[in-house]
Amino acid sequence: xxxxxxxxxxxxxxxxxxxxxxxxxxxxxxxxxxxxxxxxxxxxxxxxxxxxxxxxxxxxxxxxxxxxxxxxxxxxxxxxxxxxxxxxxxxxxxxxxxxxxxxxxxxxxxxxxxx
Amino acid sequence: xxxxxxxxxxxxxxxxxxxxxxxxxxxxxxxxxxxxxxxxxxxxxxxxxxxxxxxxxxxxxxxxxxxxxxxxxxxxxxxxxxxxxxxxxxxxxxxxxxxxxxxxxxxxxxxxxxxxx
Numbered sequence: 719x720x721x722x723x724x725x726x727x728x729x730x731x732x733x734x735x736x737x738x739x740x741x742x743x744x745x746x747x748x749x750x751x752x753x754x755x756x757x758x759x760x761x762x763x764x765x766x767x768x769x770x771x772x773x774x775x776x777x778x779x780x781x782x783x784x785x786x787x788x789x790x791x792x793x794x795x796x797x798x799x800x801x802x803x804x805x806x807x808x809x810x811x812x813x814x815x816x817x818x819x820x821x822x823x824x825x826x827x828x829x830x831x832x833x
Numbered sequence: 834x835x836x837x838x839x840x841x842x843x844x845x846x847x848x849x850x851x852x853x854x855x856x857x858x859x860x861x862x863x864x865x866x867x868x869x870x871x872x873x874x875x876x877x878x879x880x881x882x883x884x885x886x887x888x889x890x891x892x893x894x895x896x897x898x899x900x901x902x903x904x905x906x907x908x909x910x911x912x913x914x915x916x917x918x919x920x921x922x923x924x925x926x927x928x929x930x931x932x933x934x935x936x937x938x939x940x941x942x943x944x945x946x947x948x949x950x
Contacts, residue, residue: 752938761924761941762876806875810937820866820889821939823876 721745722809724824733833737794741807741824744788751783751790752808752821755801762806766792797831804828835859837942839925845948846915854910854945858927865908866928866939867900871921879923882908883930915949922946 722743731737739753750769754762768774768781768790780793790809794801804826811822838857846852858865867879878892882902893899897915902908912919926939 750937754941761944764938764940767938808876820878820881820892821876822878823868825875 721811721822722807722824724805724807724827726825726827728828728830730830730832731797733797733799733831735797735831737797737801737829737831739792739794739805739807739827739829741790741792741809742788743790743807743809743822745809745811745822746785746788748785748788748809748811750810751781752810753779753781753790753792754806754808754823756804756806756826758803765805794829797829799831799833802829802831837925837927837940839923839942839945841945842943843946843948845950847950848917849914851911851913852915852947854912854923854925854947856908856910856925856927856942858906858908858925859940862927862929862940863905864928864930864937864939865902866926867908867910868924868926869921870924870944876924879910912947915947917949920947920949 724741752767753765755765756762766781768783774781778795782791806826807824808821840855863884865882868876870876880900881889897913900910922944924944925942928937928939
C-alpha cells in the first residue's frame with residue numbers, strides 16, 4: 719500500500735463546476751497536509767495546508783481533513799480552465815520530537831477544466 | 834524576497850559523468866530539501882537538511898548520490914557516475930521550521946532537468 723494515494727485521473731469537469739480531489743494516507747500519526755498545484759513543466763506551488771480536522775477555506779479552494787478516516791480532500795469551486803493542472807497531495811509523516819520536514823507526496827491527480 | 838533558485842535549469846550529460854546541481858534557498862529558511870521527479874511520477878524525497886543537524890539521507894537511492902549544505906544556506910547535490918535512470922527533474926525546496934507543530938510549508942525552486950544520455 720502506498721503511503722499517500724490519489725486517483726491519477728484525469729478528472730475532467732466543465733468550467734464553473736466544483737472539482738473534488740481526494741487523497742488518503744496510511745500513517746495515522748501524520749500531522750500536516752498540503753495541496754500543491756503543478757502545471758506541466760513547472761515546479762509545484764502551494765495551494766493550501768491543513769492540520770486540523772474539518773474544513774479550511776481560501777477563496778475558491780476548500781481543504782477538508784478527516785484524520786479518523788485518514789482522508790484529505792480539496793474542493794475547487796467555480797473551476798476555471800486555468801485550474802487545469804496536476805494536484806499533488808503531500809503529508810508530513812510526523813517523526814516525533816521537534817517538527818520534521820520530510821513530505822510524502824501522492825502521485826497526483828490530473829485535472830482538466832473544459833470551457 | 835527572492836524565491837528558491839536552482840542551477841543549472843537544464844543539464845545534459847553522458848552516462849558515467851559526474852554532475853553537480855545547486856540550490857539557493859529562500860533567505861532565512863533553515864530547512865532545505867531535495868526531491869526527484871521522474872517523468873509521470875510523483876515527487877520522491879531524497880535528502881533533508883535542518884540547521885546544523887545531521888541531514889536525513891534516507892531517500893538517497895544509492896551511494897552515487899550525495900549532498901552538502903555549506904554555511905546553512907546553499908546546497909549542492911552531486912550524482913557520481915550518472916546512469917540513464919538518473920534522468921529526472923531534481924527539485925529543491927526550503928522552509929521555516931516550527932518546533933513541535935509539525936507544520937512546515939515548503940516552497941519549491943524551478944528545478945533542474947537532468948538528462949543522461
